Amino acid sequence: MALRWLLLIPFACLVAMGAGLFFLTAASVASPAVALLIGGGIERLFDIVFGLAESGIDPTPAAQAALALVARLGLAIVVAPVLLVAIGSELFRLRSGLVQSGLTGLLAALLPLAMLRLARAPSPAELQIISGLFLVGAATGFVYWLIAGREAGGERPRA
Numbered sequence: 039m040a041l042r043w044l045l046l047i048p049f050a051c052l053v054a055m056g057a058g059l060f061f062l063t064a065a066s067v068a069s070p071a072v073a074l075l076i077g078g079g080i081e082r083l084f085d086i087v088f089g090l091a092e093s094g095i096d097p098t099p100a101a102q103a104a105l106a107l108v109a110r111l112g113l114a115i116v117v118a119p120v121l122l123v124a125i126g127s128e129l130f131r132l133r134s135g136l137v138q139s140g141l142t143g144l145l146a147a148l149l150p151l152a153m154l155r156l157a158r159a160p161s162p163a164e165l166q167i168i169s170g171l172f173l174v175g176a177a178t179g180f181v182y183w184l185i186a187g188r189e190a191g192g193e194r195p196r197a
Contacts, residue, residue, distance in 0.1 A: 042186075043128075050186035051124055058116040058146075058178035065174050071166040080108065114153050119145035119175050120182050127190040138187045139179040146175020 066073040083104040090097040123142045132138060147168045151160075160168060179187075 042189075046186050047124060047128065050182050051120055053185055054120045054124075054178045054182035055116050057181040058120065058174060061174045061177045062116065065170040069166055069170045071163045072170040074163075075167050083108070110153060111150055114149035115146055115171055115174065116178065118149055119143075120178050123179055124182055124186070127187055131190055133188060133190045135180060135183040135187065138183045138190075139176040142179025142182070143172040143174075143176030146178065147172040 062072075062076065066076045087097045087101045087104065090100055119142045122145060123138055126132065126141070127138050150171065151168070
């Protein structure tokens with residue numbers, strides 16, 4: 039049991055996070071709205087930082103703030119959902135791939151919204167992004183389930 043918590047679960051989470059980055063890239067190819075979020079947002083951040091540098095203003099604070107935002111969004115989309123669901127599935131012995139994929143997808147879609155404090159009804163483009171993030175999270179949760187989730191919580195006690 040301890041070997042599972044020390045080796046298998048962290049390994050499965052890392053592989054799932056790597057798969058999540060792959061699926062996020064695939065979602066940006068499939069959806070223009072997700073591509074705009076990922077590529078367009080990062081491109082705008084670079085333009086702002088380099089624009090500040092060209093005009094003689096120190097871009098360091100803006101660059102640090104931009105990288106912090108990108109890191110928090112990456113954490114909310116790829117890292118936190120799979121970790122939270124992995125820990126929850128192990129503690130509550132949730133072995134269903136559908137439950138693990140669905141919960142990871144739900145968290146991947148909702149955590150960025152909570153971070154950005156979206157307090158209004160989302161626009162159609164935002165709904166497309168939310169759907170894409172849900173699918174990325176669901177695929178990430180499925181990869182975790184394939185590696186470690188089918189045996190969540192260890193062996194069940196015999197009746």
